Amino acid sequence: MRALRIAVLFIALAAGCFAQGRKTLDVYVIDVEGGNATLFVSPTGESLLMDTGNFGPMPAERDSGRIVEAMKDAGITQIDHLIITHWHGDHFGGLAALAAKVPIREYIDHGPNTQPAEIADTFLKDVYPGLIAKAKHTVAKPGDRIALGGVDVRVVAAAGQQIKTPIAGGGGQNPACANFKPIDNNAEDPMSVGIHATFGKFRTVHLGDNTRNIEFQMMCPVNKLGTVDVLLGLHHGQATSNSEVMIHALRPRVGIMNDGTRKGGEPDTMKAVYSSPGFEDLWQIHFSLLSGTEYSAPGYFIANTTDENPNALPVAPIPASAPGPNVPPPPAHNGKAYWIKLAAQQDGTFTVTNTRNGFSKTYRAAR
Ligand SMILES: [Zn+2]
Numbered sequence: 083m084r085a086l087r088i089a090v091l092f093i094a095l096a097a098g099c100f101a102q103g104r105k106t107l108d109v110y111v112i113d114v115e116g117g118n119a120t121l122f123v124s125p126t127g128e129s130l131l132m133d134t135g136n137f138g139p140m141p142a143e144r145d146s147g148r149i150v151e152a153m154k155d156a157g158i159t160q161i162d163h164l165i166i167t168h169w170h171g172d173h174f175g176g177l178a179a180l181a182a183k184v185p186i187r188e189y190i191d192h193g194p195n196t197q198p199a200e201i202a203d204t205f206l207k208d209v210y211p212g213l214i215a216k217a218k219h220t221v222a223k224p225g226d227r228i229a230l231g232g233v234d235v236r237v238v239a240a241a242g243q244q245i246k247t248p249i250a251g252g253g254g255q256n257p258a259c260a261n262f263k264p265i266d267n268n269a270e271d272p273m274s275v276g277i278h279a280t281f282g283k284f285r286t287v288h289l290g291d292n293t294r295n296i297e298f299q300m301m302c303p304v305n306k307l308g309t310v311d312v313l314l315g316l317h318h319g320q321a322t323s324n325s326e327v328m329i330h331a332l333r334p335r336v337g338i339m340n341d342g343t344r345k346g347g348e349p350d351t352m353k354a355v356y357s358s359p360g361f362e363d364l365w366q367i368h369f370s371l372l373s374g375t376e377y378s379a380p381g382y383f384i385a386n387t388t389d390e391n392p393n394a395l396p397v398a399p400i401p402a403s404a405p406g407p408n409v410p411p412p413p414a415h416n417g418k419a420y421w422i423k424l425a426a427q428q429d430g431t432f433t434v435t436n437t438r439n440g441f442s443k444t445y446r447a448a449r
Pocket residue numbers: 116117118170172173291317318
């Protein structure tokens with residue numbers, strides 16, 4: 083027993099040391115209820131936040147507060163680089179509330195809004211200029227590098243354009259291209275800023291809400307991104323993205339999906355993910371009713387439930403509601419929210435942790 087106590091004490095001390103001398107690239111996939119907020123923290127403590135959660139007084143306050151909680155866990159007090167991937171409310175919505183809480187040193191976006199919408203247009207006219215006036219402002223171009231101590235971050239997509247030359251490890255022919263089917267989409271998702279990050283042997287991508295047609299341009303006929311260890315975001319798991327053209331060519335071992343209780347995580351996406359060669363585990367920010375338990379990851383890979391848990395979760399997927407004013411709200415989740423944390427080492431080994439239940443899994447560098 084005494085030996086055990088000493089061992090526990092030693093582990094606690096060691097954990098404290100590592101918090102100060104961070105050696106990993108840490109990524110927090112923060113629960114913003116089907117929006118996006120993904121925080122990268124380099125071993126030097128430099129930070130890159132992609133998106134800020136949802137629009138509206140209560141959601142913006144809630145989601146920016148959840149981002150600040152993750153920042154505290156990471157031991158950082160400012161955002162060095164903020165990417166707003168595109169001008170949809172589930173991505174820029176928490177920005178003004180976040181900027182009131184913490185300093186933001188650089189704003190990166192794709193340029194003007196392409197899908198006229200009152201909330202985005204008003205925000206861009208009345209609020210955004212005041213924020214960027216106090217910081218650096220960059221309109222992203224494919225090929226740009228973002229300085230993030232020890233981590234090589236490249237912009238691979240922005241404003242409908244992609245990198246022209248493959249990044250290291252990319253460039254192979256992609257056999258899935260022959261079966262590709264284009265899809266209709268809104269104007270703004272395909273404008274998303276997408277990034278690729280390399281840390282030693284570890285590789286990951288987050289493509290914002292880029293859609294199937296952009297995936298095709300990025301991955302066909304030549305795969306410009308190569309393979310990755312972890313695929314982040316997945317456009318909430320929506321079926322307008324996540325073609326086999328992209329997922330099966332990226333060959334991720336792990337996916338971490340920013341879905342909502344009734345947003346994304348759709349059967350077509352789940353099928354593309356789970357049939358991808360070499361795929362091991364999908365981690366979800368929420369259980370999605372759109373997949374039921376039929377196409378869901380097991381519960382221990384899911385970070386969040388709802389404020390009032392149903393007694394039984396449906397096996398069958400429910401159909402996605404057509405957008406419009408008469409859609410009933412999804413199950414509420416405004417109470418405690420849990421992030422999924424990814425910690426990557428330079429040798430390519432990485433660990434993913436579900437902070438709701440403490441379930442954690444380490445993926446050894448094998449390839
Ligand atoms: Zn979105």
